[in-house]
Amino acid sequence: MENNRRNFLKFAGVTVLGLGSLSLLDGLTSDDVIASAGQTSAEEIYKKGANALTAKRWGMVVDTRIITAAICRKMENACHQTHNVPDHANKRHEIKWIWDTEYKHAFPEKTDLFLAERFEHLPIPVFCNHCANPPCVQACPTQATFQRADGLVLMDFHRCIGCRFCMAACPYGSRSFNFRDPREAIKNENPEFPTRMKGVVEKCNFCAERLAVGKEPACVEASDGALIFGDLEDPQSEIRKLLKENYAIRRKQNLGTNPSVYYIV
Amino acid sequence: MLDKALKGSKSYWIWIFVLLGVIGTGFTFYLKQLDFGLGITGMSRDVTWGFYIAQFTFLVGVAASAVMLVIPYYLHNYKAFGRIMIMGEFLAISSMIMCILFIIADLGQPMRLLNVLLYPTPHSMLFWDMIVLSGYLLINLVVSWNVLDAERNSVPPAKWLKPIIYLSVPWAISIHTVTAYLYCGLPGRGFWLTAILAPRFLASAFAGGPAFLILLCLIVRRVTNFDPGREQIQSLSKVVVYGSIANMFFFLCEVFVAMYSQIPEHLDHLQYLFFGLHGHGVLVPWMWTAMALIVSGIILLLIPAARKNEAVLAVACAFTFIGIWIDKGMGMVAGGFVPNPLHEVNEYFPTFPEVMIAVAVYGTGFLILTILYKVFVGVKEELAA
């Protein structure tokens, strides 16, 4: 019911904005929805699963002291296998949720002429920062990308119109677009997670579907301890303890996006 | 009045069918894009907007430039522009329709376009862009059609049109401002992150739009019995040169800020466009061509003797129009995406199907423009008879 009323108000808002031609459609739709809700006699409740992991604001710490190329491969495979990320031959159509890059690309504003040798060719895993102040969410014209109460920045693939405004807005290049049907490029389909269709944007979701059933993100599981996941707002959490004891940096902090991913260097 | 578009000479009908052929050909490529996805274009993970959005941005400017006729005529009582006012407004209408078509061509899921209305999102600039663009189209349709109808019946236009016409002035400014806001509010794109983007968009619009209108006037004079007028054309040419100089001034301000401050995020894009970056520079010849065209356009227009020669004027306007088209279209959009946020250089260039789809949209725009101008000239001829 609450949803119906909200939808109705949104419709009303549109109508007020002078798009009168829509008012007809609006009347029909909201009547239908209300009527169907009226027929419902059953008690319906939506809730979280009993073992779901919850947090005030999810965050990640990447321990670059542990990272190796092999670990990066394992994490990437785990993520892309879990989420049915296609592997297109054409680089223009490439889709990636997590990948590794050199320090100078991960932190282009922090490049140094005399960089610590270890960082010269160290693979740095990069993925969506799940910013507290996400420019992509601000840009999206349909709220297809949105921020959940626990800080996750997610995609609603059902709603995305494929305008790619979010990709222009993301200062980290974390988003990919389905330039073609992804299905033919998925080798081993994971039946428990949907694929995408052509024409929508996708990105790392911090494994929202795994958190819901009490599991940590797939990359964290595959990381041999290089990735640590937890609640940034909980002073007792493991990641907060790590951040208290170690110097950590974030990507492009100067832009004010407030990323939730920290890199211990 | 539309019936006037149904009676025309043989060459009129040949032109119409050529346009229909162009539209039909391009549409087959669009069907292919619908089937395969946007992968048939040159766009990529790094350059996510390309030729379509470039054309969109450019045409918003052409549409907004109608205000360069409205202000002198309605606010300064410059009567000469009354004669070609409708031509400017009809150009705005067809440009607006092309803008909308380019947006649709660029969507990954065009069937879901109405989600923008279903989930109105005031914090998204695209939402506001949709409102101002559709509003501007509506305003121009209402105003131009009613004014032309009144003229045909030899009566003054209805009084209720006045407030709408006045509204069209800030509204025209708003369409290009909001279109600039699409780009200049994004934190990670140094090339666009400049407060002068909206003013620069407007300046280039006030050069490119009237330049095209002059060319249209010259064509109309040649192929019809209606003469848009020498004074009108000369006045427009002054608008073009003011706009073009303002555009170059703003551009040089940009260049100064980027080059003197030497902040890489701002400098890299300019370097990529004009000199190439890390060995990549597919747009370099295009950008220098654009600059050469715009500057020679300005020089030709500044010399009174040259400007007053209509053959030279036509060349100067074509230079200005094409120069701005390259700079504002390809340069502005692709330049902002290269290098990407990770400072990697992945270049963009449109593919053949992509260009064909764009050509079809232009064909549609020209078809609408032709029909509207046919009606306009028909009314003028009827009055003259």
Place this chain on the structure above:
Amino acid sequence: MNDKPKIIIGLAIFVAVFTFPIWYNRGAAAPAPEVKLSEKAKAAKQCVRDTDYMRKEHMQLLDGWRDRTVRDAMRVYEVNGKEYVASLSNTCMDCHSNKADFCDKCHNYVSVDPYCWNCHTYPKEEKK
């Protein structure tokens, strides 16, 4: 100006074309399809909601599941004291594993083409 015959002929053609679907299908309406239940669905006897509701409103139900799951992290749907994981692929299609005989039959009959399966998977043995 005597265009009466032309107008009448034009109108007649318009009406004929406009009503094409009606007279073309006259007396030949296809019978409503019988959906086939999988063994697992038969054994369960009752779906998430009663059959009548599911028949008429399953799309609204799925819409609710999708919004709550994707947007609000509410992935469990409780009705009449029973809990279900709100998932098309993993809950619905687990029982109704016969997409062709169950889903497609009706959808084809009413000529709707839901794009659920562009992304959501269904049991492999059904793939043809």
